[in-house]
Amino acid sequence: MxxxxxxxxxxxxxxxxxxxxxxxxxxxxxxxxxxxxxxxxxxxxxxxxxxxxxxxxxxxxxxxxxxxxxxxxxxxxxxxxxxxxxxxxxxxxxxxxxxxxxxxxxxxxxxxxxxxxxxxxxxxxxxxxxxxxxxxxxxxxxxxxxxxxxxxxxxxxxxxxxxxxxxxxxxxxxxxxxxxxxxxxxxxxxxxxxxxxxxxxxxxxxxxxxxxxxxxxxxxxxxxxxxxxVDQLGARKPTTTRVPVIFEPMMAVSLLGHLAACATGEALYRGATFLAGREGLPLASPHVTIVDDPLLPGRFGSRPFDGEGVATRRNTLVEAGIFRGFLFDCYTARRLGRATTGSAARGLETGPSPSSSNLVLQPGQLAPSALLADVRQGLYVTALMGAGFNPATGDYSRGAAGFWVEDGQIAYPVTEVNISGNLATMLADIDGVANDLAWFGASAAPTLRIRAMTVSGR
Missing domain, CATH: 3.30.2290.10 (PmbA/TldD superfamily)
Structure with missing residues (x-):
């Protein structure tokens, strides 16, 4: 007080x-x-x-x-x-x-x-x-x-x-x-x-x-x-297989969080990111554009200046699949011979460090139902558990729940499964991005579909 x-x-x-x-x-x-x-x-x-x-x-x-x-x-x-x-x-x-x-x-x-x-x-x-x-x-x-x-x-x-x-x-x-x-x-x-x-x-x-x-x-x-x-009543495990995986918007936001943690100058100079050496190169599918924008009115991550007083600006991380670059504060920029991107976050007891602001995966043109329509068998993810992500390698493995998809329709609820892959491969295998952009705090994403991931069940 x-x-x-x-x-x-x-x-x-x-x-x-x-x-x-x-x-x-x-x-x-x-x-x-x-x-x-x-x-x-x-x-x-x-x-x-x-x-x-x-x-x-x-x-x-x-x-x-x-x-x-x-x-x-x-x-x-x-x-x-x-x-x-x-x-x-x-x-x-x-x-x-x-x-x-x-x-x-x-x-x-x-x-x-x-x-x-x-x-x-x-x-x-x-x-x-x-x-x-x-x-x-x-x-x-x-x-x-x-x-x-x-x-x-x-x-x-x-x-x-x-x-x-x-x-x-x-x-x-x-x-x-x-x-x-x-x-x-x-x-x-x-x-x-x-x-x-x-x-x-x-x-x-x-x-x-x-x-x-x-x-x-x-x-x-x-x-x-x-x-x-109620949708999870009667949930069961599917057999282990490799199928398309569809992420609802809130779950797609979690993928943005993993990527953003790897796209900082701090992760780069520490050698703790699978994105090192990828600037200017294809990373994701052409369907994918991801921006970090602290200048969006009324959003959680918006701010007129960053944690060091630097003017904030819109930064593009991924543009039509090409990885455009990292987020820097002044320290990491100096250390790597770069320029600050106005991305410093700050706490009372901690120094500045680069961080995302409003992170947005730009929506596509498809209706969400279109991402299910041509899936013969697949998983629609509505919950993720655990922290199975390695930022240095991009290896990804998390518990999941949601729905099994058969012949383009929701078949039954699914629980206690594990989905695994590598984030770089997952991004490259995004073959559909819907138009249902939804905000969750300081991040926004639409429904997206990954061509194939390993789903481990019974």
């Missing part, structure tokens, strides 16, 4: 003070990040309020760079005397750190501007105006719809509505200053159905947005969660 000593002081002013104090203590270069927030969480389960949490926070992260020696510290004690001591201690730590010739702040010519924040639609005053009663009502509507959707829904894990109203401010010693407010709202529901053999079949669905107007209808979120649970 904000202390009395900092009450009413804007986040940008706190960041300025930290930089001034660090410079006064002898810092060569420094930057300060302040993050403030008020969060609420409401969970309704079986018609009753099970959880109601409201909390506020403010924190400051300070990075000091002394002749290539870097120290990063964080604090929530922002009283004047405490902040002065904190800045001095951070400078002392930097003086004894190991030197790194690539450490440093961005060039001023790369700085972005917070003036662009308003156009990005990152703040919705309607979220701030929601009362506790209204939040409970939204969660209640969602869970009630899930329970009423089908008589086979016997239980739920509740419906949870979460909101956040906050501000981000960044100041550095080379003259950058920027701040912007941001809001978020999310709703998630999990419904449970009982199978004939006594197994519980859970199904969940969610919506997460920057603004209340974009949040999915609460009742529809509940109904979809219920349907996904």
């Amino acid at each position: 904000t202390s009395r000593a900092t009450e009413g002081i804007p986040a940008l002013e706190l960041a300025r003070r930290a930089v001034q104090l660090a410079r006064r203590a002898g810092a060569d270069q420094c930057d300060a990040l302040v993050i403030t927030g008020t969060e609420s969480t409401v969970t309704v389960r079986l018609g009753q309020v099970e959880k109601l949490i409201e909390a506020g926070s403010i924190g400051l992260g300070l990075r000091v760079i002394q002749n290539g020696r870097t120290a990063i510290c964080a604090t929530s004690d922002l009283a004047p005397a405490a902040l002065e001591a904190f800045a001095a201690q951070t400078v002392e730590l930097a003086n004894i750190a190991a030197p790194d010739q690539y450490a440093g702040l961005p060039e001023p010519s790369h700085f972005g501007s917070a003036a662009d924040a308003a156009a990005l639609g990152l703040y919705d005053e309607r979220i701030e105006a929601l009362s506790t009663e209204e939040k409970i009502a939204i969660a209640h509507t969602c869970e009630t719809a899930a329970l009423a959707a089908d008589p086979r829904i016997t239980n739920t894990d509740g419906a949870t509505l979460s909101t956040r109203i906050g501000e981000i401010a960044l100041v550095n010693s080379l003259g950058f200053e920027g701040s912007y407010p941001a809001t978020s709202i999310s709703l998630v529901a999990e419904a449970i159905a009982d199978d004939a053999d006594g197994k519980k079949r859970p199904g969940y669905w969610f919506s997460a947005e920057r603004s209340l107007s974009r949040l999915a209808d609460p009742a529809e979120v509940g109904r979809i969660a219920a349907r996904r649970a």
